[in-house]
Amino acid sequence: MDLSYSKEDLAFRDEVRAFLAEHLPEEVSSAVRSGGELTKAMMEEWHAILNTRGWLATIWPKEFGGPGWSPVQKHIFEEECCRAYAPRIVPFGLNMLGPVLIKFGSKKQQDHYLPRILDGTDWWCQGYSEPGAGSDLASLKTKAERDGEEWVINGQKTWTTLGQHADWIFCLCRTDHDVKQQAGISFILVDMATPGIEVRPIKLIEGGHEVNEVFFTDVRVPIGNLVGEENKGWTIAKFLLTHERTGIAGVGFSMQALEEVKSIARSTMRGARPLIEDPLFAARIAQAEIDLEAMKITNLRMLFKAQEQGAPGPETSLLKIKGTVINQELKDLARRALGPAATPFPGHVSEGNLMFGPADTEHNAARYFNNRKTSIFGGSNEIQRNIVTKTMLEL
Amino acid sequence: MDFNLTEDRQMLADTLGRFLGEKYPVEHRIKVAYDAPFQDPALWDQLVELGALYALAPEDAGGMGGSGFDISVVFEALGKSLCPEPVLGAMMASRIFAAAGADQETLLTGATKYAVGITEIDAPYELDQISTVATAKGDGFALSGRKSTVYGGQVADVVLVAAKHGGGLGVFAVNARDADVTGYGMMDGGGAAEVLLDDTPATLVLADASAALEDAVNAGIVALCAEAVGAMDVTHATTVDYLKQRKQFGIPIGKFQVLQHRAVDMLTEIEQARSITIKAAAELGGADASRYASMAKNMIGRAARLVGEESIQMHGGIAMTWEYAVSHYAKRLIMLDAQLGDTDYHLSQVMKGYAT
Numbered sequence: 236m237d238l239s240y241s242k243e244d245l246a247f248r249d250e251v252r253a254f255l256a257e258h259l260p261e262e263v264s265s266a267v268r269s270g271g272e273l274t275k276a277m278m279e280e281w282h283a284i285l286n287t288r289g290w291l292a293t294i295w296p297k298e299f300g301g302p303g304w305s306p307v308q309k310h311i312f313e314e315e316c317c318r319a320y321a322p323r324i325v326p327f328g329l330n331m332l333g334p335v336l337i338k339f340g341s342k343k344q345q346d347h348y349l350p351r352i353l354d355g356t357d358w359w360c361q362g363y364s365e366p367g368a369g370s371d372l373a374s375l376k377t378k379a380e381r382d383g384e385e386w387v388i389n390g391q392k393t394w395t396t397l398g399q400h401a402d403w404i405f406c407l408c409r410t411d412h413d414v415k416q417q418a419g420i421s422f423i424l425v426d427m428a429t430p431g432i433e434v435r436p437i438k439l440i441e442g443g444h445e446v447n448e449v450f451f452t453d454v455r456v457p458i459g460n461l462v463g464e465e466n467k468g469w470t471i472a473k474f475l476l477t478h479e480r481t482g483i484a485g486v487g488f489s490m491q492a493l494e495e496v497k498s499i500a501r502s503t504m505r506g507a508r509p510l511i512e513d514p515l516f517a518a519r520i521a522q523a524e525i526d527l528e529a530m531k532i533t534n535l536r537m538l539f540k541a542q543e544q545g546a547p548g549p550e551t552s553l554l555k556i557k558g559t560v561i562n563q564e565l566k567d568l569a570r571r572a573l574g575p576a577a578t579p580f581p582g583h584v585s586e587g588n589l590m591f592g593p594a595d596t597e598h599n600a601a602r603y604f605n606n607r608k609t610s611i612f613g614g615s616n617e618i619q620r621n622i623v624t625k626t627m628l629e630l
Numbered sequence: 631m632d633f634n635l636t637e638d639r640q641m642l643a644d645t646l647g648r649f650l651g652e653k654y655p656v657e658h659r660i661k662v663a664y665d666a667p668f669q670d671p672a673l674w675d676q677l678v679e680l681g682a683l684y685a686l687a688p689e690d691a692g693g694m695g696g697s698g699f700d701i702s703v704v705f706e707a708l709g710k711s712l713c714p715e716p717v718l719g720a721m722m723a724s725r726i727f728a729a730a731g732a733d734q735e736t737l738l739t740g741a742t743k744y745a746v747g748i749t750e751i752d753a754p755y756e757l758d759q760i761s762t763v764a765t766a767k768g769d770g771f772a773l774s775g776r777k778s779t780v781y782g783g784q785v786a787d788v789v790l791v792a793a794k795h796g797g798g799l800g801v802f803a804v805n806a807r808d809a810d811v812t813g814y815g816m817m818d819g820g821g822a823a824e825v826l827l828d829d830t831p832a833t834l835v836l837a838d839a840s841a842a843l844e845d846a847v848n849a850g851i852v853a854l855c856a857e858a859v860g861a862m863d864v865t866h867a868t869t870v871d872y873l874k875q876r877k878q879f880g881i882p883i884g885k886f887q888v889l890q891h892r893a894v895d896m897l898t899e900i901e902q903a904r905s906i907t908i909k910a911a912a913e914l915g916g917a918d919a920s921r922y923a924s925m926a927k928n929m930i931g932r933a934a935r936l937v938g939e940e941s942i943q944m945h946g947g948i949a950m951t952w953e954y955a956v957s958h959y960a961k962r963l964i965m966l967d968a969q970l971g972d973t974d975y976h977l978s979q980v981m982k983g984y985a986t
Binding site for chain 1: 631633636874882884885887890893894895898905909911912922925929978985
């Protein structure tokens with residue numbers, strides 16, 4: 236048993252820290268800190284900076300342009316990025332499609348798409364969920380039919396995150412209706428500029444535009460846009476759900492959130508004393524901090540196991556469940572700590588006029604509501620429990 | 631970073647696991663844990679012969695271990711078998727002797743049984759509220775006060791007593807035969823004693839003992855947490871197994887999602903409890919040992935109660951019976967909260983760092 240990082244890992248951490256101190260633009264980190272929506276330009280700028288250093292596609296193998304990091308190094312990188320308030324990497328091209336193409340794509344597809352993901356030529360989004368297919372993803376209905384050298388796609392995708400920025404979408408489409416649901420799905424790449432595609436924004440609970448509906452009406456794409464074999468798309472979908480996800484527990488983001496709660500509770504007065512001195516509230520923070528402290532070790536234990544065995548186990552589902560619950564609890568505490576200061580709609584009250592809370596809290600309640608998504612997306616926490624039931628408890 | 635046990639500790643875990651598995655089947659455990667002297671003297675001797683106590687003491691005190699991970703390995707094994715032997719008191723006494731630089735050969739060979747008297751009725755967890763007092767008398771000291779729920783006190787030859795001394799706390803050795811000791815069995819099996827001290831002769835083991843007592847308590851917390859992790863593993867496995875066997879409405883009850891998800895939630899909390907125990911063990915002896923011990927004991931308190939109560943509920947009536955092992959695991963899991971600081975006490979310890 237040894238919980239400390241190796242000398243090499245510590246040196247790597249210092250290297251990452253120094254890089255972030257020098258290269259993370261101030262206006263980008265302060266946008267992340269304040270919790271508002273990031274612009275497309277900011278996200279692209281940060282991707283480009285990381286790409287120049289060779290640190291963008293952190294989970295790709297070295298021969299495809301990844302940095303060749305160990306799971307522990309990836310974890311350190313993510314943790315340091317959180318500490319520095321760097322933006323999250325937009326995952327669709329880099330962390331989702333990239334690994335899929337590397338595992339299932341043809342040489343031609345790899346050569347064409349991977350460099351364009353790295354240099355930002357193509358912005359990707361994900362076409363999985365449908366109005367009638369959420370947790371029961373395999374019931375999806377969007378169909379792709381062969382017509383000569385083309386697929387003809389009809390149907391509707393939803394919850395398409397950042398689809399408004401996207402140049403391309405990777406879609407799960409039904410290509411065979413006469414077999415078991417899972418056996419008739421294919422993984423197809425679609426240029427968003429193709430005629431017949433319409434993107435409509437979905438306004439979210441906090442008022443933001445993050446996700447979209449994407450409609451397909453007789454959308455024609457070349458048959459070469461199929462990834463892997465026809466009707467084997469479910470294998471790819473499962474691969475994406477269970478492949479390497481070192482950051483799934485969101486420990487770094489929860490560490491941010493804990494610091495934020497403490498900082499707000501120190502600068503907020505209740506009963507003529509800082510809120511953090513109120514035993515009831517301090518007890519709530521303490522319990523969340525203890526859960527997070529345990530989660531840090533649980534996360535490292537799973538990383539270590541992944542490093543030893545070469546692949547993460549179903550335990551990542553436990554990380555997702557508990558990690559999101561802890562993060563949501565911390566977000567809830569921050570909102571409650573702000574009290575009335577959390578209530579104005581973002582933008583309606585600002586520094587210099589009327590009431591405002593501590594610095595960087597304008598979007599607090601909005602983030603709290605937005606963050607309820609984390610226990611729903613990526614396989615809801617209930618689906619994660621089903622996975623653990625089957626794989627670990629064998630019930 | 632390495633989460634594997636060293637070869638030596640793995641061997642220790644295996645040896646203890648085999649021994650306890652053979653000698654302490656649950657039927658035997660239930661029998662000895664609830665009848666005076668609330669342990670099995672013959673098996674205690676064998677446990678000592680196996681080197682369990684040596685593993686808990688550092689090398690410069692004559693032992694072969696004594697680190698947080700040595701402690702957690704031993705107590706996790708004890709927890710899996712719900713072993714009622716008075717190992718906790720011996721381990722805590724050993725740490726106090728080590729801090730005092732005192733010889734502890736008779737402790738390590740098992741020739742003398744030690745218990746540690748810290749708890750008082752009005753100061754169950756707080757060292758700074760201890761009211762038992764030591765006064766100089768002749769060449770030695772005399773103690774007055776009452777120590778409560780002294781675990782292992784029902785069979786101890788010597789009780790190490792924490793008492794007020796010279797403006798701080800000292801630790802004193804009291805021969806059990808010199809004190810008014812009333813032994814009794816516990817709700818969850820095993821034994822303890824009330825130790826009444828009335829001008830009772832004692833010898834000084836360590837003056838200015840606050841730091842040593844805090845360290846002994848932290849080590850005790852690591853031990854209890856590891857014991858709970860061992861007991862929770864067995865309880866969860868038994869529960870999941872029962873979900874596969876027990877049929878109602880024509881199907882195994884494990885097919886019901888309402889039970890499946892609760893079984894997963896238990897597992898999640900057990901993994902979290904294991905993690906925080908590893909952390910507390912790693913920090914034992916360091917500058918932040920008390921903080922992480924408090925974090926661990928709080929989380930264990932919550933997890934152990936969840937696992938104890940849920941395992942009974944998910945079994946249904948059978949786990950309400952004396953005959954079924956889970957009822958005994960549940961009792962231990964719930965009751966160990968009252969040892970060395972409960973869930974709320976340790977939460978308040980963690981909060982103390984916030985007011986700056």
